[in-house]
Amino acid sequence: MAGRAAEPEVIWARPERTGRGPRPAYSRRDVVDAAVRIADADGIDAVSMRRVAAEIGCGTMSLYNYVPRKEDLYELMVDAVSGEYELPEEPSGDWRADMTAIAYQSRALMYRHPWLPRVMTTAYGLSPNALRFLEWCLGCLTPLDVPAGLKMQLIAMVNGTVMATVANEQAVAERARGLPWSEAEEQAVRGAYLMGQVASGRYPHLAGLLAEAPAAPVDAEEIFAMTIARLLESFAPPAEAARVTGA
Amino acid sequence: MAGRAAEPEVIWARPERTGRGPRPAYSRRDVVDAAVRIADADGIDAVSMRRVAAEIGCGTMSLYNYVPRKEDLYELMVDAVSGEYELPEEPSGDWRADMTAIAYQSRALMYRHPWLPRVMTTAYGLSPNALRFLEWCLGCLTPLDVPAGLKMQLIAMVNGTVMATVANEQAVAERARGLPWSEAEEQAVRGAYLMGQVASGRYPHLAGLLAEAPAAPVDAEEIFAMTIARLLESFAPPAEAARVTGA
DNA sequence: CGTAGTTACGTACACCGTACGTAGTGGGGT
């Protein structure tokens, strides 16, 4: 019998090898790295078992010696790139600064790996690097005097906010991939449609917004910084009300 | 030649029929409703062109007379269920109350249609009902004295937060669908793994949190309410600093 | 009244995840 029985299991608890049999030609890490390389280059939809196998140069079905199911490959991919977080030895003591730094790292990570937001909504979050990340965040939040549950909520909100922001920014590009026309054409057509709709007069507030917007072009960088700052501030207990964010 | 040329287009600008040729046996709405029915019942992955065609009782390829590409079907699905928002004639004047009500409606919508969060991250947001929704939100935010760009950010954040919350809640259930073992088994195995990891001592903060958590079981309802309240408050200008949220 | 544009739909293609069978390899138990 090839492969293990179909029992519930966590990929992280599955040993890569047991010692019996011939030496594997590759490692689980090789497979995951290849998948990440493909996803970075051609999008997550380009990651197929056949393509990954071709990338590392083995037969398709050989992959199943390293990864039991494709969904596990996704989890492994998320964990692999989560290893790119650079977490110092010790938190600085300023939880706002630490969490802000984390948010910026997350954003940079998602820029490097645009497929992350989409895959993360499915992946589970018990991976070694996810635990490492969570542990670090909790350490950063030690000075913050709120219940533990609220700290978890804060961490989730920061992550979720970064994900939503990046996913939104990249929706156009990601969507354009694989379409039979160019991204610029797509943009133009959608823009024209939107203008036409707004010109119909059915959306007065939206029209007002669009009239105002070109005058004040949005600085994505500034908006991101402000959003994170506001979010963090909303979790600070009133006692700490240093009121960092202006408006 | 069947079908139109492969030019960039917005599905919303495409007329359903042109008047020439035989009467269509179904409507675009019929197709979309069938797809929504399937997604509600068996998950978004069960929505295939063949399945949808079978649901309404026509040949597979006939669907392409109503929907040019499958991705457009997703957009149509999002728009269709977005029609379920019940938006009053006029905003109440209390933007916090109005936006809170919107958040609760969004959450209810995503409970009714668990596939929404996943599909929404791809779908574009220029659909008629999306514009209607956006227009309504902007109307609610009229009393809020902040730049227009910030209002957009607020709306996006509220939506994103609801999406992230619901997606997180349903990740377990959605993931379990189609797995060869039960959701309970999956939960048990993952829980056991987590406990084992935490018991290793490598995650002291996380251990502390887990030790504390069972004592204070989380009330999802309360957490949701508080999260939205905090989020809204973080956008209120200091002048309005009524400090609604305690901590 | 043609005829062009549409609807309906069967067939076919390329691709997907993966179950299964077979061959070869090498470590552990006897």
Added chain:
DNA sequence: ACCCCACTACGTACGGTGTACGTAACTACG
């Protein structure tokens, strides 16, 4: 020392996917 069997590698095959294309019937317009 030996042999057994778990393991690796991988080809084949199955049932699924989205959709391009061809064909036949039908109807509104020039």
